[in-house]
Amino acid sequence: MTHSGDHPSDHDHGQCVAGALARMEKCCAEKGLRLTPLRRSVMKALAETHVPLGAYEIVERLAAGGEPTPPMSVYRVLDFLVAEGLAHRIESRNAFLACGHPHDAEEVVVFLICERCGLTKEVASHAVGRDLAWAARAAGFEPRQRVLEVAGTCASCREAASAAAPGAAETAGAG
């Protein structure tokens, strides 16, 4: 059941998938948008992992699940999901991540991207949003996108690294 790059479950992942699909259903119902089987399948594929997926990885997952789909169709669904705020595009990886909650215009979305396993955690910050708005205004700049991508090492990979080299971690964590 584990996909490459996923860590052993540190949370009830069924909740993530169910939550993402429920949010999509609600969004489509409210806006009168069609929830096609393909839209649902792509959302499910995205929600099944916290590692951003490229369009071709989604095509492969759909094919493996018995739903062969042309890449163009997958691209169209991804455009739809991003436009409706149901998924985010991670520019640095040219990949997509399901989003489980709405964002307001004041906040900046920060993606914490693990360079080892690809795990990507989304955190939203009003404080960063305010600072960025202030800095942009001072520069006479109008931001189109309010997203930050931060590369680094996730908690699981840090733990794995410290297990492999206990001495180094002890020194770093002391005090």
Ligand SMILES: [Zn+2]
């Ligand atoms: Zn989000």
Ligand SMILES: [Zn+2]
């Ligand atoms: Zn990691």
